[in-house]
Amino acid sequence: MKKKLIKFYPLIPVFTVYILLFFIGKNVPGMWQLVAMLLFYCALGQAFNIFLGMTGYVDFGYVAFMGVGTYGMALAITRLASIEELGIGIIVAGFALALLMSTLLSLAVGAVALRLRGAYFAIATIGVNEGLRFLIEGARIWNGSEGLIFVSDINNILGRDTADALMTFWADVMVLVIAALAAVVTLYYMRSKIGYALTALREDEDAAKVMGINVTKYKIIAFITSSCFAGLIGAASWALKTPYVFPPEVFEIQYTIEAIIIVLLGGAGTLLGPVAGGLIYGISKYYLAVYVPGFQLLIFAPIIIVIITLFPEGILGMLKNRFQNTGLAHFII
Amino acid sequence: MEVEQLTGNLLQGLVLGAVYGMATMGLSLIFGVLRIVNVGHGAFIMVGAFITLWLFNAFGINPLLAIPFAFMFGMGLGLIFYYAAIRKLRNAPELATLLVTFSFGILLEEVVKFIFGSEFRGYNWIVGKVNLGVTVLPMSKMYACFGSALVALLLYLWFNKTRAGVAMRSVVQDSEGARVCGVNVGGVYAFSFALGIGLTVVSGVMLTMFIPVGINPYMGGGYTLKAFVIAVLGGLSSPYGAFFGGLIFGLIENGSYTLFALIPGVEPFAMTRFLSFAMLLIILLIKPTGLLSTK
Amino acid sequence: MEVAMKRKYFKTLFIIFTLFLFIVSGYANAAARSPDKIQIGHPACLSGKYAKAGEQAVGGIKACINWVNNVYGGVKIKGGKVPLVYKFYDSESKKESVTSLIARLITVDKVNVIFSPYSSGLTLRGAPITESRRMLYMDHGGANNKIFQQGFRYIVQTIGPASRYHEGTLDMIRMIDPKAKRVALAYEDSEFGKMVMDGAEKHSKKLGFDIVFQRTYPKGVTDLTPLLSALKSSKPDIVLGGGHFEDGQLFNRQMADLDINVNALSLIAAATLPAFYEALTNMAEGVMGPSHWEYGVKYSTEEAKKAGIDWIGPSQEEFVDYFKKAVGKDIVPDYHAAEAGAQVLAYVKAVENANSLNSDKVRKALGKLKFMSFYGNWEIDETGLQIGHSMVDAQWQNSKRVIVWPIEAQTGEAYYPMPTFSDKSKGKVAVPE
Secondary structure (H helix, E strand, C coil): CHHHHHCCCCHHHHHHHHHHHHHHHHHCCCCHHHHHHHHHHHHHHHHHHHHHHHHCCCCCCCHHHHHHHHHHHHHHHHHHCCCHHHCCHHHHHHHHHHHHHHHHHHHHHHHHHCCCCHHHHHHHHHHHHHHHHHHHHHCCHHHHHHCEECHHHHHHHHCHHHHHHHHHHHHHHHHHHHHHHHHHHHHHHHHCHHHHHHHHHHHCHHHHHHCCCCHHHHHHHHHHHHHHHHHHHHHHHHHHCCCEECHHHHCCCHHHHHHHHHHHHHCCCCCCHHHHHHHHHHHHHHHHHHHCCCCHHHHHHHHHHHHHHHCCCHHHHHHHHHCCCCHHHHCCC | CHHHHHHHHHHHHHHHHHHHHHHHHHHHHHHHHHCCCCCCHHHHHHHHHHHHHHHHHHHCCCHHHHHHHHHHHHHHHHHHHHHHCHHHHCCCCHHHHHHHHHHHHHHHHHHHHHHHCCCCECCCCCCCEEECCCCEEEHHHHHHHHHHHHHHHHHHHHHHHCHHHHHHHHHHHCHHHHHHCCCCHHHHHHHHHHHHHHHHHHHHHHHHHHCCCCECCCCHHHHHHHHHHHHHHCCCCCHHHHHHHHHHHHHHHHHHHHHHCCCCCCCHHHHHHHHHHHHHHHHHHHCCCCCCCCC | CHHHHHHHHHHHHHHHHHHHHHHHHCCCCCCCCCCCCEEEEEEECCCCCCHHHHHHHHHHHHHHHHHHHHHHCCEEECCEEECEEEEEEECCCCHHHHHHHHHHHHHCCCCCEEECCCCHHHHHHHHHHHHHCCCCEEECCCCCHHHHHCCCCCEEECCCCHHHCCHHHHHHHHHHCCCCCEEEEEEEECHHHHHHHHHHHHHHHHCCCEEEEEEEEECCCCCCHHHHHHHHHCCCCEEEEECCHHHHHHHHHHHHHCCCCCCEEEEECCCCCHHHHHHHHHHHCCCEEEECCCCCCCCCHHHHHHHCCEECCCCHHHHHHHHHHHHCCCCCCCHHHHHHHHHHHHHHHHHHHHCCCCHHHHHHHHHHCCEEECCEEECECCCCCECCCCCEEEEEECCEEEEEECHHHCCCCCCCCCCCHHHHHCCCCCCCC
């Protein structure tokens, strides 16, 4: 019994951080939007980590899944706005559509790109992201580059007060839930056969194959899971919190890079890493923006270089080594 | 009418493609030797563009003469970055180098912004035009095209005919074997990184000869993405393969416009971009080692 | 040795971590709002993709605030004269930062009004926060008309709507050259560019022009040759287009490269900036651009008196002086600075009229407000959309920007048709006889 519980100890620090963030945001005036930003970065890191951290494959086009998730929610809201009975159900429909669209895209990309490795895979996924954006603009799909703006739709469906609360508070709570879910799934994967298979894959893909592990299957599972979470984050943070979609903004590769920074700062393939990375990334950005407006990137870039050069395995990797044989080791993975 | 336009566009595409190829050689070289994807690639192109701009506007120096200067500057920059961080990360996970090179890019952008400001700039170097009937080509574009081809040729000769070049190739093929044979692998790494950055900075000079306007600290991002695609077309680890990849890319980007314009209801320009990325995927599927490899 | 080093890193990291925690938890004690100042909050775009426009906006706001505090003597409210304070952070042109910084400005800094970040997208991102806090949100950088069709109650626009950018240009050409017929439209494929194009398309048809070419090009292109070759073969008299800064320069440069000679070329956003001429020199001769404001416009106290409208704010010269001081560089402000500065004046005027800092009351006062400043007229409709301000058209004539339209703002006649590119390269300038 106890042994079974020990398996879930690593969730304690993760959830403690999320709960703390929630209460700080709720009770300290002016903090909620900062907390929302931190949650967004943590969720992004946590979701991306499921694939990038566990398999070691770098998906440079990750933001595409957030993009289609955003479109899923946006389409549900704009197309179903006329059905009045739907009410809050429209959000559910939006999440369902976001999930469906990101799953379909990840199936298509997974079937094609996951045959490739290393830099070839990374570049193929960039191709998916950019290609999709230009297809939407060029073939004028979903209103093309004019995008969709749907504040008035949300207002009409939910009423102004509910809509305001949704856009400024509940959307962030949804991101929190998504982040927590992603953490649970990460741990579940780590402790199941999938995790072991993926560890073998990360160390040496060919050897894993020789040993009879169905590498492709597990890669695709991790890929689809990770992409679905991206779709959900897009739907919550980019469609509900930011009620418009312009193609260049939702396919902006910068966000993939941010996700990589977060995962790597914290420690790829660890459970707590993306949370630590997201917090460090978000907080330092915020305070640099406040205290040295205009110079934050100039300061931030060297810091990243120094951290990565000193701890290529991220902060969690460093902590893990340090607490290897102590009681804390149960909490840090 | 359409045929004439298509011919004109293909010619323009060829010239543009040569410059694109040039702008990718450094990326391929660094990947080939060090197995590092330089995510900050575009920022080094931007540095080259600013060097040209500055030399031209402040001292009236001909952009062609800016090339050696840009090359030396790029080599220096490469060496600094190599010894500051890359050397320590040679055995680190792939991700670490991605991030570090990306941060180099940001650092350069912000430093340039700090010095030159965020204004969009340009210079005006007029050396005549060639009218080909179907299209008009300014001489500055021709210089950029031939200059790029020349650099590709020199690189090819250097790789195949000189001792240092052969040593470098041996490291690409088998770094352990090369070490056993007495090649100074560490030195080759440092030199290749510096050479790759040097070439990239020079390509910034060539690019401004092609498009001498819109120079600003953040101009590199688009070129990074393009360079990735072109590098794959050329086989990713071969610098002169990248040159031909660039030619193909330029032809497709410009050539397909006229064809897409015949389809009603689409925006042809965005579709040309879609096509180039779709093609990237197809090539990766069918022949991931690049269009030109014999494997 | 190795272990000691690692321990040291760990220690520093630990310190950094606790510091972060400390900052996060320990800042509930925000500065109490003192009733002796009025604060303007701004999640500016000082870095990232909108850095160029953002820098100008910050300069313009600072300039007008300095004028209000030093020359005007402060905002007259409830019998006292209260200085303005400007509180700005850098949003890095990113939506995640915009919302968190706006929330900080409202709750921690307790500002009285929020000025929007640059671009329609970022403006929209901030709107739900300001709306739900019932905070006045003044938009000087989001031109998308759709922002004002969403039912927001606290957004007020100073920049004019995108759909009207090229209307004046077309009116002018119709007047100068009634025979001109063939219009080519080539804009950037973005929400903004598309909206300008739709406006231009409607207006061209209304004035009886034929649209012979209508295409877009994607954001971030570095070579327009294929599009321009197709444009060339449609043989237009007039070319309207553009989108942002870099593509505007590219557009003009490659028209020159391809020897596309037309009677008039007008580009949005880029063409009226000093950097445009610096980059292109003689190739830009005779090129026009619509602008919200240009150095040299004739708005003045006398003009205001003639029109029977209130005047507020610095004269044009004063504004430029204050702007140069604010940015610490010897550069002439462009329209991004002017519209942001004018927004300060609109706010000051409305606060005085409302005699209150309450956002509802100030919003109401803004709804009734009509005034003229160095930026021109200012008036909004009930949705908050700017309807009072009219755009000017500027043309490069012998390296100077001359305002050629509308007639009442003219500082010179338009040069038409534009000289050919080969004449220009031989030194011909676009100065009317």
